[in-house]
Amino acid sequence: MAQVTVSLDANLAIDAMMLSGTRSPQDAVELILRDFLERGRRTGTRTGTRTGDAADGQRVTPDRPTVQEG
Template identity: 60%
Template sequence: MAKVSVSLNADLVVEAMVLSGVGSPQDAVELVLRDYIERGHRTEARLAERDEALRVVDMKPRDVEG
């Protein structure tokens, strides 16, 4: 896997280290990014399920009132 170097604010990295409970700045930032990406995937999956459920409801024939 390719590696990328990024300069970050030290306070931001220390906060990431504290919140993740990791002593390495590299590992802390990597954990935060992985969590962010996984959260995005979970959100996408949840929205897709909701949209599919709405499509199923829309497909059902409606009762004619009269």
């Protein structure tokens, strides 16, 4: 697999290490990116699936009138 070198701010690398629980900045960034990508795939799958039908739009009520204060 090809590798890419990326420069990060030291504080950002330390935060990534603490968040991921690793001792290596490279491992930390890799774990966080893998998690980010996996979440994106799950979210994309969830939002890509549409439920309901055309009649659903008719069930939506118009804005409710505001309550008059007296």
